[in-house]
Amino acid sequence: MDSRWLGGAVVIIIVALGGWYVFSHPSSPAPITETRPVTDQTSTTTTTTTSTNMPLAPVTVMYTDNGFSPASVTIAQGQTVTWVNQASDKMWVASGVHPTHMVYDGTSKSQHCVAGYAGPVPLDECAAVASGASYSFTFDKAGDWKYHNHTSAADIGEIVVTAAPAVTASTTTVNAH
């Protein structure tokens, strides 16, 4: 085999691969922001507003044979995300990066996925679960947290956790007249 042609072919493959990645790699999908429903206040006469720390509704992410959906979710600090496995294969949700899972809490899979581990709660399911099962995790740290399915690392997603705002609860009174 002529090494010049062979070398040229490999170089072309590398360049093509790089170009393909740069131009086809999707930018971060538009995040889906979970918002609390707002009560219609058009028929009210008096409004009392108080600030309380109400629990935020959990957000659900589906895992199918096409990956995680939605792939990007924006939540508030302290909010819980539940991943539901609806794929034909197993799911093992874990923090980036594969395979160490260190990004969220700073400990590696070999540290936090062992019996007796007493450190911070890791973003790591630590086991592959079959279709129909789910996994929940409460994000206590603000940031942009990438995750993946450990058993199929090409399937990725991200949770954007915003700093916890003061949640305002509104009490409304309907006009009796």
Add this chain to the structure above:
Amino acid sequence: MPTNPRIAHLALRAGLAFAFLYPPISALSDPTSWLGYFPHFILALPVSPLILLQAFGGLEVAIALWLLSGWRIRTPATIAALMLLGIVALNLSQFDVLFRDLSIAAIALALVLWPSPTAPTSQSP
């Protein structure tokens, strides 16, 4: 040309071989981490994923030993380069980790392009 092409050639072969020896050795204790790089269509084959992983590991060991031997080096180096590029192409979402595979593929490319007349294997007894 390197001042000592024989050692330079050996360093390239050893470095590339190590990249092919480590995964199957690591997979013995942590197979799921390495199975995670297999694409869906491979895992969908009617064969146990662990069998697939062991078969792939056997292929990696064979290529590593072939690289270390230096015999007809362009063949295993070409296979190694294509395998590395394939792994990157099938796991683009893990590019933050796998970008190194492109660098390792460049080592394989260096072995493919190494000029024959001075290749150490042709000088060895």
